[in-house]
Amino acid sequence: MKRLKVIIPVAGSGTRLRPHTLTHPKVLLKVSGKPILGFIMDKVKTLPAEEVIFVVGNFSDQIKTYVRKHFNKVKSRFVYQEKQLGLGHAIYKAKNFIKQGDYVLILLGDTILDANLKLIVKSKRSLIGVKEVGNPSNFGIAIVANGRVKRLIEKPTRPISNLAIVGLYFIKESTILMDILENNIESGLKTKNEFQLTDGLQKLIQNGYNIEAFNIKKWFDCGNPENLLLTNQYLLKKTNIKRQIAGSVIINPVYIGKNTKIKNSIVGPYVSIGDKCNIINSIIKNSIINEHTSIEKSTLTDSIIGSNVIIKSGHKKLNIGDFSYIVNE
Structure with missing residues (x-):
């Protein structure tokens, strides 16, 4: 050659x-x-x-x-x-x-x-x-x-x-x-x-x-x-990594990063979560969550969330960038 x-x-x-x-x-x-x-x-x-x-x-x-x-x-x-x-x-x-x-x-x-x-x-x-x-x-x-x-x-x-x-x-x-x-x-x-x-x-x-x-x-x-989420779905199915977390329901395929904590939540299918995130009392489906993000008492579907984001209460579909802070009082 x-x-x-x-x-x-x-x-x-x-x-x-x-x-x-x-x-x-x-x-x-x-x-x-x-x-x-x-x-x-x-x-x-x-x-x-x-x-x-x-x-x-x-x-x-x-x-x-x-x-x-x-x-x-x-x-x-x-x-x-x-x-x-x-x-x-x-x-x-x-x-x-x-x-x-x-x-x-x-x-x-x-x-x-x-x-x-x-x-x-x-x-x-x-x-x-x-x-x-x-x-x-x-x-x-x-x-x-x-x-x-x-x-x-x-x-x-x-x-x-x-x-x-x-x-x-x-x-x-x-x-x-x-x-x-x-x-x-x-x-x-x-x-x-x-x-x-x-x-x-x-x-x-x-x-x-x-x-x-x-x-x-x-x-x-x-x-x-839309295509980013479709690509995420395809790659998650292809890698087919199985995850289980005590106290939460994980519906595979998902990707969960290092030092990420998930409590009393339902995650999946087709969810990617970056490193050092906190997911508490939430439901997340078909979404990409980037690193250092905290989500509490929220329901997210078809969402793309940047890094260093804080979300508390509510919402169903979000597309938000880094360092955002969203709270429903």
Whole structure:
């Protein structure tokens, strides 16, 4: 195998996940007790990659600290994207570190996929991951014939395919793609007011290079609260950790962090609770509770709660950020 480089764009601001992304990068939001990026890197660290290039923006220091602490054996490089001008622009920022003969694996930092990356990087051809969806106009789509990608379109108004591009790309013609992206940026070629990776890949196809599509079974784009909770559900079911706590009812699957105290409560199913939390006289279902949070005499469902939060009495569905204090008198 030639040199493998992995590019992970993590510069997005995550506006749909506010208030949580006002204090943390989207890729470090937790599901099943671990940051989204952690699940991606658990797979990446098993690959024969020469280097992992993170394209960072907001909260870059948090991302650098997390990667260096938890994945210190992976050779990492951090490239700064000053303005978020689209995925094509983000990938282009890594151009100076991609050399002739490098193969590139691109993984979106906010997307969890059930895919065999070891098998993908052994492919003889370039690949794009796709999945059938019911709302293709919300995604970049691929038009495929006999396994080969014929055309790529970014969020079409009238889609002629239901194969969404899921955010996994293995590109063998990496330097050619980088040159195309550079030309697109210099000429101001935008789609939906952004420099798109799909436009670069489409030109690669038009220039005669073959890209094959492969189907992804499970795909979770953690871009909004609903999908974050769905991802949490999937990962909890997959890990299937069984917990029991005397004096409370635990309905598995759940994740309960270290030094967390639960008293006279019903927790689960599909609940993740961070470290050093206190849950007292409460009912919590299908929710994510971050560390150092206290919940008392409350019922929460379909909720995402930040860290260092205090909630007392009432409420059924909440989406609140760090250091919040909510009391129903």
